[in-house]
Amino acid sequence: MMKKWKWMFMAVAICSMLTVNVSAQDFPRGPLNFMNPFNPGGEVDIAARAMQPYLEKNLGVPLVINYLPGAGGALCWSKLAAAKPDGYTIGGFSIPHIILQPMFMKDVTFKTDDFVILSIVEYTPIGLAVKKDFQVNTVKEFIEYAKANPGKISCGGVGKFTGHHFATLQFMQLTGTKVNYVTFTGTSQVQTALMGGHIDAAFTNSTMMVSSKDQIKVLAIGAQQRMGQLPGVPTFEELGLKMYPRIARGAMGPKAIPADIQKRLEKTFLETTSKPEFKAKMEAAGFVPQVMGIADSHKFLEEEAKELKKLIQEFDLLSPAKK
Amino acid sequence: MDILTHIALGAQVVFQPINLLFCFLGVLMGTLVGVLPGLGPTAAIALLLPNTFHVAPVSAIIMLAGIYYGAMYGGSTTSILVNIPGEAASVITCLDGHQMALKGRAGPALGIAAFGSFIAGTVSVIGLMLVAPPLAKFALAFGPPEYFSLMLLGIILLIYLASGSILKALMMFVFGLLLSTIGMDAISGTQRLTFGILELSDGVGLIPAIMGLFGVAEVIANVEEEMKRSIISAKVKNLLPNLQDWRDSFWPIIRGSFLGFFIGILPGPAPVIAAFSSYAIEKKISKHPEKFGTGVIEGVAGPESANNAATGGAFIPLFTLGIPVNSVIAILLGAFMIHGIQPGPMIISKYPDLFWGTVMSMYLGNAMLLVLNLPLIGLWIQVLKVPYPILFPLILLFCLIGVFSLNYSQVEVALMIGFGVFGYLARKFQFEMAPLVLAIVIGPMMENNLRLSLVISQGSPMIFITHPISAVFIFVTLTLLISPFVPWISKRRKKLQEKVEGEEI
Numbered sequence: 001m002m003k004k005w006k007w008m009f010m011a012v013a014i015c016s017m018l019t020v021n022v023s024a025q026d027f028p029r030g031p032l033n034f035m036n037p038f039n040p041g042g043e044v045d046i047a048a049r050a051m052q053p054y055l056e057k058n059l060g061v062p063l064v065i066n067y068l069p070g071a072g073g074a075l076c077w078s079k080l081a082a083a084k085p086d087g088y089t090i091g092g093f094s095i096p097h098i099i100l101q102p103m104f105m106k107d108v109t110f111k112t113d114d115f116v117i118l119s120i121v122e123y124t125p126i127g128l129a130v131k132k133d134f135q136v137n138t139v140k141e142f143i144e145y146a147k148a149n150p151g152k153i154s155c156g157g158v159g160k161f162t163g164h165h166f167a168t169l170q171f172m173q174l175t176g177t178k179v180n181y182v183t184f185t186g187t188s189q190v191q192t193a194l195m196g197g198h199i200d201a202a203f204t205n206s207t208m209m210v211s212s213k214d215q216i217k218v219l220a221i222g223a224q225q226r227m228g229q230l231p232g233v234p235t236f237e238e239l240g241l242k243m244y245p246r247i248a249r250g251a252m253g254p255k256a257i258p259a260d261i262q263k264r265l266e267k268t269f270l271e272t273t274s275k276p277e278f279k280a281k282m283e284a285a286g287f288v289p290q291v292m293g294i295a296d297s298h299k300f301l302e303e304e305a306k307e308l309k310k311l312i313q314e315f316d317l318l319s320p321a322k323k
Numbered sequence: 324m325d326i327l328t329h330i331a332l333g334a335q336v337v338f339q340p341i342n343l344l345f346c347f348l349g350v351l352m353g354t355l356v357g358v359l360p361g362l363g364p365t366a367a368i369a370l371l372l373p374n375t376f377h378v379a380p381v382s383a384i385i386m387l388a389g390i391y392y393g394a395m396y397g398g399s400t401t402s403i404l405v406n407i408p409g410e411a412a413s414v415i416t417c418l419d420g421h422q423m424a425l426k427g428r429a430g431p432a433l434g435i436a437a438f439g440s441f442i443a444g445t446v447s448v449i450g451l452m453l454v455a456p457p458l459a460k461f462a463l464a465f466g467p468p469e470y471f472s473l474m475l476l477g478i479i480l481l482i483y484l485a486s487g488s489i490l491k492a493l494m495m496f497v498f499g500l501l502l503s504t505i506g507m508d509a510i511s512g513t514q515r516l517t518f519g520i521l522e523l524s525d526g527v528g529l530i531p532a533i534m535g536l537f538g539v540a541e542v543i544a545n546v547e548e549e550m551k552r553s554i555i556s557a558k559v560k561n562l563l564p565n566l567q568d569w570r571d572s573f574w575p576i577i578r579g580s581f582l583g584f585f586i587g588i589l590p591g592p593a594p595v596i597a598a599f600s601s602y603a604i605e606k607k608i609s610k611h612p613e614k615f616g617t618g619v620i621e622g623v624a625g626p627e628s629a630n631n632a633a634t635g636g637a638f639i640p641l642f643t644l645g646i647p648v649n650s651v652i653a654i655l656l657g658a659f660m661i662h663g664i665q666p667g668p669m670i671i672s673k674y675p676d677l678f679w680g681t682v683m684s685m686y687l688g689n690a691m692l693l694v695l696n697l698p699l700i701g702l703w704i705q706v707l708k709v710p711y712p713i714l715f716p717l718i719l720l721f722c723l724i725g726v727f728s729l730n731y732s733q734v735e736v737a738l739m740i741g742f743g744v745f746g747y748l749a750r751k752f753q754f755e756m757a758p759l760v761l762a763i764v765i766g767p768m769m770e771n772n773l774r775l776s777l778v779i780s781q782g783s784p785m786i787f788i789t790h791p792i793s794a795v796f797i798f799v800t801l802t803l804l805i806s807p808f809v810p811w812i813s814k815r816r817k818k819l820q821e822k823v824e825g826e827e828i
Contacts, residue, residue: 075524107507107514154779182778185771192667198466199779
């Protein structure tokens with residue numbers, strides 16, 4: 001009986017493949033495929049699941065979330081870049097990953113401008129947290145301890161050439177310290193390791209800090225101003241460190257999607273992300289919700305890329321990482 | 324009374340109509356694959372996993388778990404009636420079960436297998452409820468070095484318990500580790516052994532591997548063997564065992580339940596080992612060991628209870644540490660991740676509805692199985708009569724569709740067929756599959772935890788000795804590895820093996 005559902009699903013999928021040459025008036029005719037570059041339960045997934053009911057209602061067709069995790073997102077993005085540009089296949093992304101990976105990972109087969117960013121939906125500031133029984137309570141003490149014990153603090157984060165990796169490098173350059181960056185494969189592993197006291201510290205997402213603030217000590221957050229969900233946590237700026245590390249996420253597709261279909265999708269995302277109840281839901285989980293269309297998103301992407309390149313040159317940030 | 328509120332929570336989850344339905348579907352399909360030769364629970368769960376993508380995680384896990392323990396019930400039916408074990412764990416049941424059937428006592432044999440399984444299932448569910456939550460609290464003390472040492476111990480234990488040659492098991496394990504390194508390096512992002520194939524940058528898929536090794540290989544092997552099917556076609560009656568049967572079976576069932584549960588926690592094909600051990604124990608302590616093999620009810624009651632209890636025990640490392648101890652649990656681990664649940668120490672506190680719901684569903688599922696198995700035995704006999712020339716191509720077809728529908732990738736279909744051929748050949752040369760599959764699953768975790776440990780310790784391997792929990796695991800591992808070289812132990816092991824093998828025939 002399960003098999004029957006499968007056949008029906010496949011039939012629907014085949015029908016949707018037949019509707020290729022469509023204009024925006026009759027788009028979409030079949031289900032949309034949303035490619036998720038990470039494991040479920042991560043930030044991309046939480047946001048996608050929160051948007052799903054609104055998007056489905058707005059478009060009038062189902063949105064199927066498919067997981068293609070691997071290689072810090074590069075596997076999914078390589079496939080998305082090569083997908084049929086008909087608007088039926090879109091996917092999630094993370095900035096700065098899609099900027100940094102093509103620059104530094106030699107095995108990656110996509111380029112940052114292979115895509116049209118339909119909408120940036122949210123970002124999460126990256127902050128610094130330490131394990132509950134770690135002897136430092138402030139960023140100042142953290143820096144002092146790190147200077148006294150160079151390279152001894154184990155500091156977790158997700159992947160290399162990612163937001164967390166970059167934030168750690170930036171922090172080390174600004175403070176003249178050296179910590180031991182420990183690469184995990186997902187935020188949840190960092191969370192368990194920090195709560196269990198197996199690593200001393202972590203540069204990680206605001207979402208994780210909100211969800212486990214009682215089991216860890218959050219020292220600082222990389223936002224412009226303090227976050228509503230973490231009122232007692234100072235920003236790096238307050239502490240004299242001009243760093244605003246963050247990871248922005250949303251939906252994108254292959255660049256060659258016809259312009260009118262791009263517009264239709266953009267409208268759907270904008271109408272979803274501007275809903276007050278959606279914003280409230282995202283804020284409660286520790287996200288900073290955004291309402292950005294194609295033009296705004298690309299402006300954001302360009303500015304972020306420019307900023308990253310400047311930092312890379314200024315501090316020669318990635319040369320120690322490449323070793 | 325914390326536990327009562329938890330049980331209430333679990334019951335609340337299970338008694339939702341949708342979950343009742345999925346539990347029923349799970350045990351029904353489990354019984355079916357248990358009855359069918361050529362398709363075991365591992366391949367069946369792998370096959371059905373993609374169909375659960377669109378339902379709530381707890382419903383999916385309830386169904387998949389149902390297939391697992393349901394298959395243990397179904398396997399006994401074929402062993403008793405046809406003398407073909409539908410399941411490896413039911414091999415031992417053939418000995419006395421089929422003899423009972425030949426003597427016209429198929430009914431009580433089937434009945435005691437079902438009741439024994441029910442009692443054992445109950446014991447293991449209660450054990451799971453009592454043992455898992457405290458263990459989960461302890462699990463946060465497990466960091467990368469502890470995980471690595473534990474997995475090392477687990478895999479060595481599995482190899483040690485392997486029924487055949489230790490050397491062959493070790494070879495399969497190392498080959499599996501090699502396969503597990505395929506894909507993009509999780510830390511540096513370098514492509515390893517992918518030969519430019521994009522699909523491989525994610526590593527060798529577990530599902531194509533399992534469907535190949537267990538589904539395709541099994542079908543090929545079955546086609547080759549000419550199977551004699553002596554279906555007991557006489558109407559099976561008197562399913563309820565009489566008072567004397569109960570008297571003979573009571574203690575074997577109780578012993579089998581506890582034995583099975585604790586063996587279940589250990590890595591390896593727990594239900595199989597549990598069933599064999601139970602049979603060996605019952606024979607040893609019996610007043611009339613010479614009668615074993617001629618159709619004594621203890622020889623059915625003990626092993627059937629043990630293999631069922633083992634399925635419950637196997638869930639403990641999954642729920643507390645996120646470590647799979649056998650290939651079925653490995654797929655369930657994959658299912659957790661597909662549904663957005665990161666397995667590990669926080670699973671019980673973070674998803675109480677999932678844990679308690681699953682546990683309660685196992686209880687309910689065991690009751691459903693009792694109902695399914697007793698009155699529906701006639702139906703299962705009909706299923707057994709499906710001619711193999713129809714059955715086997717159908718299973719192959721399902722495997723092909725199942726793997727393709729995962730990611731619509733031809734590479735994965737090719738992988739599955741490759742694994743199928745490899746699995747068939749390996750079986751011919753008496754290599755075991757379990758170490759290979761576990762290595763594919765555990766390999767990346769072991770590598771990751773090894774590297775994390777060494778990064779944290781800044782390169783010093785002493786971290787595995789200075790952490791006390793890890794040191795204990797390393798010590799036991801070394802002891803196990805050295806023991807084959809101690810003549811006294813290796814002699815005993817060989818003796819035991821001969822005994823078990825002798826009984827198999």
